[in-house]
Amino acid sequence: MKIAALFPGQGSHAVGMGVDIAGRFTAAEQVYAIKEDTLPGLRELVEAGPFDELTLTANQQPALVAASVAAYRAWVQHRGLTPAFAAGHSLGEYSALVASGALDLADALRLTRRRGQLMQEAVPVGVGAMSAIMGDPQVVQDVCAATPGVVQPANFNAPTQTVISGEAAAVAAAGAELKARGLKAIPLKVSAPFHCALMQPAQDGLSPDLNATAFHAPQFPVYANVTAQPATDPAALPDLLARQITGSVRWVETIQALHAAGATVFIEFGPGTVLTGLVKRILPDARTLNVGTAEHIEDFSL
Structure with missing residues (x-):
């Protein structure tokens, strides 16, 4: 059995996401403590809303990373399992890199806050x-x-x-x-045209931050959005994340590549079931699971 850990992108957020997990698992509570230390006020926004403010790209991106990583770390703590691979859809690639140990959580939160700000500012509303x-x-x-x-x-x-x-x-x-x-x-009702050439100012703005960040060798391969291939060299990660802002998310190829590499179970960590649905459309016979609540973790079985 080889597990592929999957992490969602924007649109999967909800007020209260991950709160029950943080209340029951110390590993998840530690994630939320780091979130509050790094981006003060974001924890309260996740716990109580309002939803419209949480939906703002600069808030939603780091909040989703924290919720996804909290679910993942609580699952590891409770079940003692380790995935063989990971991948994240757009923003979720940051969560996947944190899960693999390639990126520190505090750095991921700062980067995704900056990423969200730059992406929102890159194109005037309506353009x-x-x-x-x-x-x-x-x-x-x-x-x-x-x-x-x-x-x-x-x-x-x-x-x-x-x-x-x-x-x-x-x-x-x-x-x-x-x-x-x-x-x-x-x-689609979106705040900006993501993953296209209009996002070049955001790519240019985030690149210095990515290049100044310490990346580490991942404990397991993380498949990059722009190549649909495993990224194992930490020196390549800043460029892959920068290119992702203007490049296409090659999710179909990514899931197919994970399957070809031997992935037999696909687990979506974090709020929502968007990726689970996409995996089923790409690989109808694939075994899929969701870990987004404390109940999911406690009742988890393979």
């Missing part, structure tokens, strides 16, 4: 857009390449689900062409 496209991903890539302006695949989430991102007019034009070709296009 960018994102849409979820249902259909052949190759058609999506072809249409994006042929559409004037900035529009590109941002997330290859499932075999027939690709999210596109870019300038609002270009995303709308690409969506209209994709609909004309028989695909389905669903505009």
Whole structure:
């Protein structure tokens, strides 16, 4: 049995996430103590809201990292298991790196707070857009390449689900062409056009922080979003995380690569079940589990 630990990205947050875990497991409580020491006030926001403030990118990103890492560390403490691999969807890559020991939690919290601020500031509200496209991903890539302006695949989430991102007019034009070709296009309510060239200012702004951060050799391979391959060299991690801001999240290839490497169980750590659903669409026969509450940890069995 080989476990692949998966960590969610933005959109999986909720007021109160991880609070019950911190109340029952010392490993999780230590995560929340580090969060409060590093970013004062964030713990209270997670515990009590308001939701709108927690949803702000600069708050949501470090809060989700803390909740995901707390769930993971409590599970390790209670069950004594260790994954063979890890991967995170977009923001979740930071959680995966913390879980592997490649990145200190306090550094991850500071980096993701800065990452969230930069991503929100990179594009004025209304300039960018994102849409979820249902259909052949190759058609999506072809249409994006042929559409004037900035529009590109941002997330290859499932075999027939690709999210596109870019300038609002270009995303709308690409969506209209994709609909004309028989695909389905669903505009998304997002605060910024993530994972596209418009995020270059955010990439440029975060790169110095990443390069100044100490990364360590991971205890197990973490599969990078931009390559869908295991990243084991700590010297390569700052560049992979920087490129992720403007690059596509190659989630389908990542899950397929984990399966090819021998992963037999996929466990999503943190709030929500988004990644579990995507894994089932990529590998219908895969065994999947969620660890997002204290009850999940206490009742966990393989």
